[in-house]
Amino acid sequence: MSQRVINIGICGLGTVGQGVWKHLSANRTPLGSRLGVKLVLHSASVRDLRKRRAVRVPAARLTTDPLTIARDPNVHIVCELIGGTGIARTVTLEALRRGKTVISANKALLSSHGPEIFAAARRHGGHFFFEASVAGGIPIIKALREGLVANRFGLIHGILNGTCNYILTRMEREGAGYAEILADAKRLGYAEADESLDVEGWDTAHKAAILAYLAHGTWVPVKKMLVEGITRISQADIAFARENGYAIKLLAVITREFPQGGLCVRVHPTLVPRTHVIGNVNEVYNAISVTGDIVGETAYIGRGAGQDATASAVISDIADAVTLLCRGNLAMPETKLQPCRLSAPEEIRGRYYIRMEVKDEPGVLARIAGVTARSGVSIANVQQRPGRRPGAASLILTTHDSNEQAIRATVARIRGLGTVLGQPVLLRIADFAA
Numbered sequence: 001m002s003q004r005v006i007n008i009g010i011c012g013l014g015t016v017g018q019g020v021w022k023h024l025s026a027n028r029t030p031l032g033s034r035l036g037v038k039l040v041l042h043s044a045s046v047r048d049l050r051k052r053r054a055v056r057v058p059a060a061r062l063t064t065d066p067l068t069i070a071r072d073p074n075v076h077i078v079c080e081l082i083g084g085t086g087i088a089r090t091v092t093l094e095a096l097r098r099g100k101t102v103i104s105a106n107k108a109l110l111s112s113h114g115p116e117i118f119a120a121a122r123r124h125g126g127h128f129f130f131e132a133s134v135a136g137g138i139p140i141i142k143a144l145r146e147g148l149v150a151n152r153f154g155l156i157h158g159i160l161n162g163t164c165n166y167i168l169t170r171m172e173r174e175g176a177g178y179a180e181i182l183a184d185a186k187r188l189g190y191a192e193a194d195e196s197l198d199v200e201g202w203d204t205a206h207k208a209a210i211l212a213y214l215a216h217g218t219w220v221p222v223k224k225m226l227v228e229g230i231t232r233i234s235q236a237d238i239a240f241a242r243e244n245g246y247a248i249k250l251l252a253v254i255t256r257e258f259p260q261g262g263l264c265v266r267v268h269p270t271l272v273p274r275t276h277v278i279g280n281v282n283e284v285y286n287a288i289s290v291t292g293d294i295v296g297e298t299a300y301i302g303r304g305a306g307q308d309a310t311a312s313a314v315i316s317d318i319a320d321a322v323t324l325l326c327r328g329n330l331a332m333p334e335t336k337l338q339p340c341r342l343s344a345p346e347e348i349r350g351r352y353y354i355r356m357e358v359k360d361e362p363g364v365l366a367r368i369a370g371v372t373a374r375s376g377v378s379i380a381n382v383q384q385r386p387g388r389r390p391g392a393a394s395l396i397l398t399t400h401d402s403n404e405q406a407i408r409a410t411v412a413r414i415r416g417l418g419t420v421l422g423q424p425v426l427l428r429i430a431d432f433a434a
């Protein structure tokens with residue numbers, strides 16, 4: 001009996017697309033045998049046909065128009081590996097409208113157009129898979145949808161951006177500035193085409209929105225999240241963290257109090273205790289802690305960015321898509337949960353770290369303490385170090401349990417003191433990860 005042929009179209013042959021092409025070319029026969037089909041790399045699209053690529057794709061299979069792949073009746077599975085929310089959205093919707101299966105690594109698109117994409121798949125009998133959109137090679141989508149389906153999730157937190165973790169790790173180990181290391185992250189294929197998405201925290205927010213949707217059935221717009229990146233982290237912050245038993249990590253934190261509490265999604269650099277597993281996850285690795293009401297805390301670690309890790313996730317979706325196409329019975333339901341109330345970032349509670357450059361003169365500390373006292377913020381610890389310029393000192397405060405609104409008001413008032421030089425740096429301390 002002849003094997004069923006499954007034709008795969010790859011839209012976008014950049015870092016991820018070339019990884020998928022490379023690994024599928026090498027493994028499609030054994031993978032096809034396991035799935036009981038013949039897998040064919042049917043076609044691929046690029047923007048620039050003249051660009052040199054690490055994979056050899058026959059010219060006849062290459063196009064500059066990804067829509068021809070989305071519309072080709074011979075293509076069963078369309079991998080959208082272009083990125084962004086422009087042509088990538090058009091290609092995705094076009095393929096889904098034709099009842100095709102779309103596989104995507106595009107967290108920016110999914111977090112901003114998730115309902116539209118799922119509705120298109122539902123309406124036209126297509127399917128949408130997105131394992132590679134969160135945490136690179138870690139199968140976190142499958143974990144939430146399948147392995148942990150019995151649970152309600154009070155807390156999900158972790159490192160979701162490989163580029164930022166790579167930068168923070170090397171800043172700590174080598175003392176180099178993040179701009180220099182960012183160039184390496186780009187060369188290694190970790191960073192987004194627009195790297196500000198990584199370092200300003202937006203990529204992490206896109207991924208957090210996807211996890212929050214899977215866990216709680218509610219799409220949280222990134223505009224409603226507290227989102228801070230790593231661009232203001234300096235060696236002074238890293239030194240404080242090291243000396244006090246912490247590592248600085250860009251964390252996504254998704255909390256919900258059951259039964260009535262609101263859902264809160266936030267992204268910010270955080271002082272994570274070294275005693276917690278996440279505090280020791282370095283380089284391009286991501287780590288996610290998922291706490292379920294039945295299972296307790298579980299943790300997932302793996303490469304969060306880069307060609308091979310991401311290709312692994314895309315190919316796992318291809319395997320699931322083949323199973324679905326051939327047997328029609330993969331457990332892949334759309335998340336249908338009761339939508340929940342969003343709690344405002346101002347409701348966040350926790351301990352905080354504030355570093356500021358001040359004039360090194362009498363009465364400065366008293367004025368700052370006056371501000372914190374008026375704002376109802378209780379100081380846990382004060383450290384003074386040499387400042388960056390003559391006549392200045394670097395002052396680091398940590399607080400007892402406080403409230404986001406009070407802290408923001410405190411920082412704004414401190415900034416207004418004539419003795420404080422420049423904008424203070426505010427970090428959260430991860431007691432939830434203790």
Ligand code: NAP
Nearest residue numbers: 012013014015016046047048081082083105106305306310
């Ligand atoms: P990339 O290296 O920039 O590759 C993008 C590909 O799309 C290139 O082949 C490019 O063509 C093509 N392309 C871009 N704009 C186009 C347009 N307007 N029309 C037609 N083709 C266009 O990006 P990537 O790193 O592979 O990322 C792809 C997707 O995967 C993104 O959604 C990203 O967020 C996601 N992702 C990336 C990683 C990672 O580690 N890199 C990990 C997980 C998820 P040319 O090559 O001719 O320029």
Ligand code: HSE
Nearest residue numbers: 161162163191192305
């Ligand atoms: N730029 C992303 C990161 C790619 O560094 O995590 C993986 O989604």
